[in-house]
Amino acid sequence: MKTLFLNNSLNFLKKYNDYSDEEIEKLLYGLEGLYLTLTKLVVIVIVAFLLGIFKEVFIILALFNVIRYFGFGVHAGKSSDCLITSLILFVLLPYILLNIHLSKNIILVLGIIDIIIYLIFAPADTIKRPFYNRKKRIIRKIITTLIGILYLVISLIIDSYEVSIMLCIAMMIQSIVVCPISYMILGQPYNNYKKEKREV
Numbered sequence: 001m002k003t004l005f006l007n008n009s010l011n012f013l014k015k016y017n018d019y020s021d022e023e024i025e026k027l028l029y030g031l032e033g034l035y036l037t038l039t040k041l042v043v044i045v046i047v048a049f050l051l052g053i054f055k056e057v058f059i060i061l062a063l064f065n066v067i068r069y070f071g072f073g074v075h076a077g078k079s080s081d082c083l084i085t086s087l088i089l090f091v092l093l094p095y096i097l098l099n100i101h102l103s104k105n106i107i108l109v110l111g112i113i114d115i116i117i118y119l120i121f122a123p124a125d126t127i128k129r130p131f132y133n134r135k136k137r138i139i140r141k142i143i144t145t146l147i148g149i150l151y152l153v154i155s156l157i158i159d160s161y162e163v164s165i166m167l168c169i170a171m172m173i174q175s176i177v178v179c180p181i182s183y184m185i186l187g188q189p190y191n192n193y194k195k196e197k198r199e200v
Contacts, residue, residue, distance in 0.1 A: 005035050036079045040086055047091050056094055056166060063151070063170035064090075071122040071144035072129075073177025076186050085186070089173045097165050104156055107168050111152035117175040118145045124178035130192035137193070148174070 009031050010024070019027065048057040076082035102110075123140040125131040131140070148171055155167040176182055183190040 006031050036082070040079070040083050043083060044086055044090055047087060051091065051095050053091070053095055053098060056098060056162065057090055060094055060166050060169050060173075061090060063167060064173050067144060067147045067151070067170060067174045068177070070140045070147065071118060071124070071174050071178055072126070072131075072140070073124045073174065074182045074186055074188050075126050075128075077188060081186055089176065093172070094166070094169050097169060098162065101161060102165065102168070104164075107155055107164060108152070110168055111148070111155065111171060114171040114175040115145060115148045115152065117179060118148050121178040121180065122174075124183070124190070125192050127189050127192050130195070132193050144174075 006028060010027060013019070013027060044057065045054065048054045076085055119141065122144040123131060123137060131137045151167040151171050155164040158164050180190045189195075
């Protein structure tokens with residue numbers, strides 16, 4: 001299925017432009033990433049729909065992507081690892097926490113732990129995108145932490161448990177993906193910017 005998608009997409013693109021071997025390689029890399037993202041999303045959507053939490057998972061994904069944009073975090077090396085991890089974090093975790101009632105005090109404690117993790121570990125880079133620039137790392141850390149504080153404040157003052165716990169889950173997932181332990185579990189190198197001592 002993946003090969004068919006890649007070949008058909010590449011043939012379609014070749015109709016409108018001539019590409020060098022290097023450009024074709026880059027196109028295939030991008031198309032493969034798109035295919036993996038779409039198939040993973042389809043599986044997540046189907047499972048979430050079957051569990052009756054489609055809307056909640058969609059909102060959690062949106063909230064998470066806002067904070068991840070600045071805090072980054074681990075990417076699984078294998079598509080199967082990515083799918084399993086995504087199902088656990090974005091479907092199983094929400095399903096459990098939406099069906100039990102955490103008190104505001106527990107949400108507060110979890111939120112404080114998340115913010116401390118951001119202060120220590122965010123932003124967490126990847127081997128393909130190391131953060132060499134120290135100033136940019138600090139700015140991203142500050143923004144990630146401020147978003148976390150905003151999410152926590154909203155989750156504490158809002159009356160809706162559903163909204164409160166969705167904000168809490170988004171924060172928890174971000175704290176998980178920036179932790180060195182998650183990198184170790186997924187077999188990914190951590191603090192990649194330290195491997196080359198340079199600033200850009």
